[in-house]
Amino acid sequence: MGQGLMRSSDEGSAVSSTVLNLGGVPLEQLPALASVTEPMVQRILTGSSVAAAPATSFASSI
Amino acid sequence: MGGSLVPLSQFVLKVHSRCDLACDHCYVYEAADQSWRGRPMVISPKVAKQSAERIAEHARTHALRAVQIVLHGGEPLLAGRSRLEQIIIALRAATDGVCHLGLRIHTNGVQLNEAFCELFARHEVMVGISLDGDRAANDLHRRYADGRSSYDKVIAAVGLLRESRFRHLYAGLLCTIDIANDPVAVYDALAELGPPRIDFLLPHATWDDRPVRNAPGGTEYADWLIAIYDRWTAQGRPVRIRTFDSVLSTLAGGPSFTEALGLEPSDLAVIETDGSYEQVDSLKAAFDGAPETGTNVFDDDLDTVARHPGIQARQQGIAGLCEQCQRCPVVASCGGGLYTHRYRTSNGFDNTSVYCADLLKLIGHIGSHRPAAAAGLSGIPAHALTPPDLAALAAGAGDARVVTQLADAQQSLVRAMLGSVRQTASSTGMITADLSDAWSLLTTLDRAQPKALGTVLRHPYVRVWAMRCLEQLRPSAARPDPIPPAMVRRPAPGLGHLDAIAVAAAVHARVPAAVTVPVLDSAVHLPTLGRLSLGTSQDRPPADEAAAIAAVRVLGDAVVVETGHASWVFKTADLFTGESATPADDGRAGVWEQVRMLRAPSLQIALEDTDPYRDCHPWMAAPRLTDAEFAHWQTLFTAAWQEIESRHSAFAPGLAAGLTTLVPLSGVPSDHHASATTRHAPGAVALALPADPVTLALLLICGFQQVKLDAVTDLYDLYDPADDRMFPAPWGEGKQQLDGLFRDTYAHLAGTRFWQARQQSAPGPTAARSLAQWRASTLEAIQTLAGSGSLTSLGTSFVEGMRDSARS
Numbered sequence: 001m002g003q004g005l006m007r008s009s010d011e012g013s014a015v016s017s018t019v020l021n022l023g024g025v026p027l028e029q030l031p032a033l034a035s036v037t038e039p040m041v042q043r044i045l046t047g048s049s050v051a052a053a054p055a056t057s058f059a060s061s062i
Numbered sequence: 063m064g065g066s067l068v069p070l071s072q073f074v075l076k077v078h079s080r081c082d083l084a085c086d087h088c089y090v091y092e093a094a095d096q097s098w099r100g101r102p103m104v105i106s107p108k109v110a111k112q113s114a115e116r117i118a119e120h121a122r123t124h125a126l127r128a129v130q131i132v133l134h135g136g137e138p139l140l141a142g143r144s145r146l147e148q149i150i151i152a153l154r155a156a157t158d159g160v161c162h163l164g165l166r167i168h169t170n171g172v173q174l175n176e177a178f179c180e181l182f183a184r185h186e187v188m189v190g191i192s193l194d195g196d197r198a199a200n201d202l203h204r205r206y207a208d209g210r211s212s213y214d215k216v217i218a219a220v221g222l223l224r225e226s227r228f229r230h231l232y233a234g235l236l237c238t239i240d241i242a243n244d245p246v247a248v249y250d251a252l253a254e255l256g257p258p259r260i261d262f263l264l265p266h267a268t269w270d271d272r273p274v275r276n277a278p279g280g281t282e283y284a285d286w287l288i289a290i291y292d293r294w295t296a297q298g299r300p301v302r303i304r305t306f307d308s309v310l311s312t313l314a315g316g317p318s319f320t321e322a323l324g325l326e327p328s329d330l331a332v333i334e335t336d337g338s339y340e341q342v343d344s345l346k347a348a349f350d351g352a353p354e355t356g357t358n359v360f361d362d363d364l365d366t367v368a369r370h371p372g373i374q375a376r377q378q379g380i381a382g383l384c385e386q387c388q389r390c391p392v393v394a395s396c397g398g399g400l401y402t403h404r405y406r407t408s409n410g411f412d413n414t415s416v417y418c419a420d421l422l423k424l425i426g427h428i429g430s431h432r433p434a435a436a437a438g439l440s441g442i443p444a445h446a447l448t449p450p451d452l453a454a455l456a457a458g459a460g461d462a463r464v465v466t467q468l469a470d471a472q473q474s475l476v477r478a479m480l481g482s483v484r485q486t487a488s489s490t491g492m493i494t495a496d497l498s499d500a501w502s503l504l505t506t507l508d509r510a511q512p513k514a515l516g517t518v519l520r521h522p523y524v525r526v527w528a529m530r531c532l533e534q535l536r537p538s539a540a541r542p543d544p545i546p547p548a549m550v551r552r553p554a555p556g557l558g559h560l561d562a563i564a565v566a567a568a569v570h571a572r573v574p575a576a577v578t579v580p581v582l583d584s585a586v587h588l589p590t591l592g593r594l595s596l597g598t599s600q601d602r603p604p605a606d607e608a609a610a611i612a613a614v615r616v617l618g619d620a621v622v623v624e625t626g627h628a629s630w631v632f633k634t635a636d637l638f639t640g641e642s643a644t645p646a647d648d649g650r651a652g653v654w655e656q657v658r659m660l661r662a663p664s665l666q667i668a669l670e671d672t673d674p675y676r677d678c679h680p681w682m683a684a685p686r687l688t689d690a691e692f693a694h695w696q697t698l699f700t701a702a703w704q705e706i707e708s709r710h711s712a713f714a715p716g717l718a719a720g721l722t723t724l725v726p727l728s729g730v731p732s733d734h735h736a737s738a739t740t741r742h743a744p745g746a747v748a749l750a751l752p753a754d755p756v757t758l759a760l761l762l763i764c765g766f767q768q769v770k771l772d773a774v775t776d777l778y779d780l781y782d783p784a785d786d787r788m789f790p791a792p793w794g795e796g797k798q799q800l801d802g803l804f805r806d807t808y809a810h811l812a813g814t815r816f817w818q819a820r821q822q823s824a825p826g827p828t829a830a831r832s833l834a835q836w837r838a839s840t841l842e843a844i845q846t847l848a849g850s851g852s853l854t855s856l857g858t859s860f861v862e863g864m865r866d867s868a869r870s
Contacts, residue, residue, distance in 0.1 A: 014446035015856070017777035021445050022474040027515075028505035030481025031488065037478035038298035044475065044742075044776070045532060056072055058330055059322045059344065059400060061132045061168040062190040062234040062261050062304065 018043065067368050068377045069124035072330040073117055073131045074343065077105045077149055079335045081137040083170050084207040087238055087265050097351065102335045104141050109337040110149040112359045114156035120364035121161040127858075128162040128851035133187070134332075139173040143181050150185045162851040166190060166233055170204070171219035172212050179228045186787070188233040189223055191216065193255075195237060195248030202240055220255050230786055234259030234302075241274065241282045245289040253301055261304035261320065262287060264399075266347035267416050269406035284423035291428060309428045312395040317855055323421075324397040327377035331367050333359060339367045342376075348405040375411070376401050384412045392425040445471040445777055452774075452856075456863025458811045459712040460770060462719035468773035469520070469720055472744040475776060476519050479528040480504070480560075486535040487557055496578050500561040503575050507567045514571035518563055521590045522723050522743035523675040527559050529742045530675070556580050558611070559674075562587050568616045572634055581610035582674045585655075586623055588614075591637050592656040593672040594623055594630060595686075628652070658692055660724065662703035664714075668723045669695060670746070676725050679738040679748045684726035694751070695726070701755030702762060709819050713763050713812065720745055721766050737765035739805075741772040760816050764809040771808045780804065780857030781850070789846050792839035800852055807843040811864050814840045840868045 019040055022030070030037065056062075079101045081088070105113075121129050131153060133146070141149070150165065157163040166188035174189070182189055194200040197213045204212050223232040235257040237248060252260050264283055267273040275282055291306055299306075308318040318324025321342065332340040332353065337360055340353035355370045367373065380388055383398045390396065398404060399415030406413050415421060447455075451464045460468075484501055487493050507515040518524065561577040566588040568575035579586060585593040594612075612625040621637060623630045630652050637656065657673075659666045669692065670676055677683035687695065707714050722745035730736040730750035735757055737749035747765035752758050774780070781800050788797035791806065798806065817833035844865045847853065853861060 014448045015452060015778070016444045016446045017471070019445045019471050019474055019777055020442050020478075021470070022442070022477045023470060025442065025477070026505070027477060027480065027508040030477060031485035034482050034485035037481060040475060040478045041482045041532065042298055042300070044479070044529070056130045056132055056164075056166065057319055057321045057326065058072055058074055058132055058342070059261075059263060059320055060236070061074070061134065061166065062236045062259055 067365060068327050068329055068374075069126060070120060070329050070331050070364055070368050070373075071126055071129045073113075073129065074134045074330065074332040075105070075110075075113060075131055075149070075153075076101075076135060076332065076334045076343075077110075077133050077138045077146065078136040078140040079103055080140060081135060081170070082140060082172060082206070083137070083204060083212055085170075085203045085205070087203045087240075097334075097346075097354070104145060105149065105335040107145075107148055107152070109333075109335065109359065111152045111156075112337060113333045114152045116359050116364055117153070118156040118160045120368075121157060123365065126161050127848045128164060129157065130164040130166070130851070133165070133167040135169075137170055137173070138167050139169050139178060143177060146178075147181055147185070150181075150187060154185065162849040164188075164851040168192070168236070169219075170212065171216040174219035174222060176222060179222055179231065182231050183228060187231065189231050190233040190236060191220060191223070192236045192238070193220070193252065194240065195243055196251035199240065199243040199248050199251070202242065203238070217255075220257075224256055232256075232258060234261070236261050236263065238263045238265055239283060239286060240265070241276070241286050245286045246293055249290040249293060257301060259302045259304060262290070264322070264403070264417050264420075266344055266400075266402060268348055268403065269413060269416050271347070272416055279419070281420050281423045283417060284420035284427070287420075287424050288427050291424075292431070295431065306428065309395050309425055310432065313425075313429050313432070318395075318397065321376075322400040323395060325379045325394060326397070327379065328373060328401075329377075331364065331373065339364075339370075341370070341372045342401070344400060344402040345372075347402050349407070352405075384414060386414050390422070392422060392429075395425045395429075396421045445474060447774075447777070452860065453863050455770060455774060456860045457867040458767070458808075458815050458864070460716045462715040465716040465720035465770065468770060468777075469745065471777055472525075472773055473516065473519060476525050476528065479525065479532065480519075483528055483531050483535070483557070483560070486532065490535055492535065492557060494557070496561055497557050500558075500564040500577055503564040503568060503577065504560070507564070507571060507573065511567070511571035511573060514573075515567045517570050518567040518590050520722060520745065521673075522746035523670070523673045523678075524563055524589060525744065526675045526678055526740070526742045527563075531557060531559075559587075561614075563589055565614045565616060566591055569621060569634060569637060572618050573616065574618060575616040576613070578611050578613050581612055581625060585672075585674075586612045586614065586625065587672065587674050588637070589673060590657060590668070592654060593674075595653045595655055596625065623652075630654075655686055660696055660699045662700055664707070665703060665718045665721075667721055670723045670725050676743075676746075676748075678740050678743065679725070679727065681727040681736060681738060681748070681750070682729045683748065684728035687726060695724075698751060698755050698758050699724075702758035705755055705759040706763065709823050710759065710763060710816055712815070713766075716770065717762065717766055720769065721747065721762070723747070724749065726751065735761060737761040739765050739768040739772070741776070744769060744773060756820075760813060763812050763816055767809040767812040768805045771805055774860075775801075775804075778856055779854050780860055781847075781854060782852040785850070785852040787850075787852075789850065792842040800847070800850060803843060804847060807840060807847060808864065810836055810840040810843065811868055814868050837868055841865065844868060 168190045171191040200213045201211045308323045332343050337358045339355045339357045345352040387398045403415040404411045404413045558580040562579040565577045585595045587593045615622045621632045657668050671686050725748035727750045791798045814836040821829040
């Protein structure tokens with residue numbers, strides 16, 4: 001089930017996202033870290049995401 | 063075992079058992095199993111129809127919302143257009159009204175032509191293509207029996223799929239690894255073809271028939287994939303790669319997306335051209351007859367297949383793995399690898415993968431080279447919500463703490479976008495002295511006055527501006543949810559607005575600063591504070607406005623604005639307290655138009671009618687409200703908030719924590735209740751003021767629902783963003799794409815709960831009728847979402863939470 005959010009046994013474990021918490025990262029460092037934050041930005045720009053599930057997991061198809 | 067059946071939801075339908083290529087690495091013809099020799103070449107209409115009915119029967123029995131069917135071979139296009147269309151129609155007919163049917167075909171591409179593409183477009187069949195890289199790489203194996211290359215024909219097929227009329231059918235490219243090929247050249251060649259997805263397959267091998275290696279005990283396959291992974295991450299992961307996405311997902315506690323990795327239970331069966339059910343057909347590489355189940359579509363239902371020991375063996379999770387795998391630290395990501403790759407004659411599948419060392423190295427490398435870790439940010443956590451928090455949001459509400467968490471995540475995104483704007487401007491030669499000054503001021507304030515800077519960065523239209531800057535700086539960027547040009551009634555944004563953002567934060571902090579800002583709409587804008595209107599009509603900005611600038615100096619307790627030969631001096635405190643006509647030192651008129659606050663006992667939010675980037679909704683942003691108009695908004699807002707607090711208290715804490723801004727709309731028909739939000743303006747709801755406070759309360763609650771959902775989807779994938787199909791929407795005559803339908807359904811869920819609360823506290827025919835209508839349309843839309851086949855597992859759970867809430 002992967003990220004089965006309704007399971008009571010999961011109450012203690014947060015579901016991690018692809019968005020890094022940059023609240024504590026100095027703004028002046030962020031341009032240099034652009035390659036790191038790029039997936040976050042690109043996800044907003046293009047909607048592409050590492051977490052989107054393909055329709056089939058059959059290895060011999062895509 | 064009877065009670066523990068895992069329903070099957072993925073089916074591989076073999077429609078043709080021969081191939082027009084003679085690839086020497088093919089598991090169907092070149093491996094241990096030779097059962098293809100005894101099969102019919104083409105699936106018969108009778109077998110196809112019976113297969114369709116078995117699948118529909120299984121979906122009905124287990125209330126499956128969606129099934130996926132892959133038309134496969136051999137080479138499935140050899141079945142011909144006519145037979146393929148018969149098969150597709152049979153599959154659609156059997157499952158119509160039972161479940162959503164996701165159809166795709168996987169082909170070598172050499173026969174794919176316009177007529178096939180038109181057929182697939184007619185019946186919504188996605189097309190995946192096998193291609194092993196550039197010409198040299200592809201020609202190592204993918205040749206005709208007489209040795210001719212297949213490369214040019216495959217490239218032509220991909221070219222067809224890339225045409226705009228067929229682009230939506232393009233599922234991706236599948237590449238079988240050969241370590242003799244240059245991995246980066248292979249990846250670059252595939253990526254250049256613009257596929258939505260790529261996957262790299264380890265060539266089938268077992269402990270009896272081991273993979274080709276340069277030396278015993280090597281990890282050449284890991285090294286090959288790692289070279290691609292490093293390039294892919296350095297490029298910002300521009301295309302989905304299923305293997306890497308799966309490892310990244312499982313490392314973060316999520317699901318795998320391929321049967322070749324992870325612990326997900328197998329839910330897949332194969333139907334051969336003669337109607338035989340088989341297990342996953344890569345088992346052909348293990349031994350002759352390995353995939354057989356001894357069942358077929360005429361004599362057996364799919365429950366029988368699902369109970370087959372061979373299929374259930376791959377549904378046991380970690381318990382189904384050998385002892386060494388069970389102890390392995392990366393077992394959740396690896397899952398023992400592809401089942402076939404574990405086979406050894408002496409003990410069957412109770413082994414590690416023959417690629418164990420490669421998988422261990424690859425997963426270890428990805429784990430230590432995730433984007434954050436690569437930059438020394440491995441200690442930086444990702445934003446996360448707990449399952450109960452997500453469940454509360456799915457139910458419709460979400461308390462102040464959860465909404466604050468969502469707002470914090472939005473801040474991280476805005477900071478990332480600012481960093482990206484700065485970096486991209488620099489790398490494209492767009493950096494100017496003014497921009498450098500603005501950035502310097504921002505970083506100074508970030509260190510010394512983070513609260514003041516945070517106030518400005520939380521302003522919804524900072525993200526809208528950053529978004530448009532990035533689109534301009536990267537013209538190739540394409541969004542799934544664009545703000546249509548007709549809806550963006552703004553001149554092209556200048557990077558100079560960064561100066562306005564910075565100096566607004568300096569005003570909040572009362573920190574000395576001096577910057578140059580652009581003049582837009584004949585006004586100097588200070589985001590979150592307001593604008594200095596310079597007296598020219600907003601409708602007729604000067605022709606040379608793009609070049610117009612103003613100097614803004616913050617002197618602690620005073621702010622000086624200079625434009626041309628005129629200057630204005632304000633007490634800093636006055637910028638927060640009201641509208642004032644302020645003559646310049648040359649007597650020229652200028653009006654400071656403050657962002658006014660709507661106040662209620664436990665809440666105050668900005669009524670934003672000055673920001674130059676607020677006009678990004680389907681309706682026009684209203685011009686500056688008069689004092690009388692603002693007073694009317696205040697009166698209705700006060701009453702609406704009373705309604706929310708007294709009758710809809712589940713929504714009040716979230717609204718108080720996350721709703722920061724209302725934007726008046728104009729041009730909305732008087733009989734139309736309209737609220738609008740955009741994903742790129744978090745915390746803002748735009749609306750036309752209705753006649754009564756109850757309707758305003760409804761619009762606020764429903765509008766803010768979309769704000770919350772947008773924030774959730776900024777964190778998590780609830781659905782496949784590549785799904786661009788149109789779905790019927792029960793609240794209008796038109797159809798909507800999945801993202802719009804999801805947003806509106808979530809808003810309608812809140813509307814349902816709104817009318818439920820009204821019916822409980824003030825029963826009457828209006829509330830009863832509204833409740834019935836809203837609930838029915840919400841449930842109908844939820845059913846459409848659930849049956850779309852494009853929800854992620856998280857999205858499925860979220861939608862089920864919505865359904866439970868709408869029914870309660």
